[in-house]
Amino acid sequence: MKRIAIEEIAQVNPKIEYSSKKDNMPVTFLPMDAVSEKGVLNYQKERILADVVKGYTYFQEGDVLLAKITPCMENGKAVHACNLKYQIGFGSTEFHVLRAGEKVDSCYLFYMIWNPIFRKIAEKNMTGTAGQKRVPVDFLKKYKIPLPPLTEQKRIAAILDKADAVRKKRQKSIRLLDEFLQSVFLEMFGDPVKNEKGWEAKSLEELSSIISGVTKGRKLVGNEIITLPYLRVANVQDGYIDIKDIKTIEVYAYEQSKYQLIDGDLLLTEGGDPDKLGRGSVWHNEIQNCIHQNHIFRVRTNKKILNPEYLSKLIGSLYGKNYFLRSAKQTTGIATINSRQLKCFPVLLPPLSLQNQFARIVEETEQQRQLFEKSLTEMDNYFNSLMQKAFRGEL
Missing domain, CATH: 3.90.220.20 (DNA methylase specificity domains)
Known part of the structure; x- marks a missing residue:
């Protein structure tokens, strides 16, 4: 052609x-x-x-x-x-x-x-x-x-329009799941900005241990050195962990126990665009022996008092975002928080039984999300293959 x-x-x-x-x-x-x-x-x-x-x-x-x-x-x-x-x-x-x-x-x-x-x-x-x-x-x-001839161009564009529309419907389904969880959160706990239900507040430091991860680019000499998968800022998204592209990093063997993630750890990025402050998600052992880099905070809650799924949604709510925007250091459109600001975050504490009930709803919803995400990946692959065929003049 x-x-x-x-x-x-x-x-x-x-x-x-x-x-x-x-x-x-x-x-x-x-x-x-x-x-x-x-x-x-x-x-x-x-x-x-x-x-x-x-x-x-x-x-x-x-x-x-x-x-x-x-x-x-x-x-x-x-x-x-x-x-x-x-x-x-x-x-x-x-x-x-x-x-x-x-x-x-x-x-x-x-x-x-x-x-x-x-x-x-x-x-x-x-x-x-x-x-x-x-x-x-x-x-x-x-x-x-x-x-190709104009009529053929219109035919190709119509095929791609239809394929893209199917993808967008699946994307909308995923967004609706997020909106559902937001609605459930407000129904169960009230608006945290107003704290209408009068929940007690404690600093995050009182309820968890908080550390940042391993520093990239270090020169390692002596001692035993091992290679482990690690999470970068790009892997920690708002409400989910993206494991499509996982890198590895060399660390001292004795550091593995310090940085290794366990089920239920909440991961939060330290900065980025102001509207993305408080971005994070709960880790569920998606990868074995995984650690995290220094621009990511790992929050390990005392699960006898604070459920990490509840905490994740609280931090990701308007209540959490407002706190981090007030506390963050901002320069040229980039906002960052430090560990002290994170440790001082005032956590509203509903009864643990209510937090756990919410976590079970999150788990069920995430199972549905995973099915939708798998379906969306297949749709994306199909759409991209159509795009490539069109670009080569083969559609």
Whole structure:
């Protein structure tokens, strides 16, 4: 199948025909975080044309937006801008905009660039310094995609739309499980911000032992050295442990007992984006002999007083997030907490029997989540295989 350079079938970063007479016209506005790595819009904002016509990237209904900066591009931030609040829009300067011409379907064009193969090639062609690398506009213009007849493009886009819709339904099912647990938590314990049920509060230090993990990059000499799997910050997500990519690290043999995780340990990251403070989950021996790095706190509760599943949800609630936001050190959009702040966290203490009842509900819900996650993985693999076939002109 013939391949055509994008610039031959689409405008790249088109310019707006601006008239000051329309200064008060409302337009759609999309910052970078409005565009999801899942290829959809998270939200839309409204601005006045005069406020954004200079210093932002112009687009309109039906255009394809592609994040050009690392790591947003590699992570898949792109969207087919449909159903905009207003036909004309502006957004982050870190977007490239593609406007389909007569020979290419805009939805098909979106799938050609929202594609793992394209992203890998684009990543290799990025320019700039570390942390500020971008996809050059010339690369995008010259990049060639397979171009079947327009009717065939629409057929391929429809197949991918249907496959993606099935994935999104499964993703929604997983989100509903999270919302269910939040509702159960509030029903059983009340709103912890208000503490309407008057639960006693104690510092986390009184109810658990707290340590950070092993430091990476040490030079080890003497004594017996062993290699163990370990959890990085990327493995500890909000409400689950991601074990898809587990690394190993060398440590002294005598350190294993200090850092080794056991069932019921609560793992919390020390920092990151402010809205992700308090991110963590309970460990359930997913990997044998696993330890954790120093940017992760391990909280081992006294289970005669405090159930780790209850504590995890309490810390992840608005009550917990508000505490960490107040306590954290913040610099240039990054927030961090130290062990002293974590140890001082005021834990509301309902009866242990109620905590344990909640933990049983969490366990049952997590079993359902695992089934959904397995199904979603299979759907993701199928969708990606379709994307690759489409990209190679084989679909």
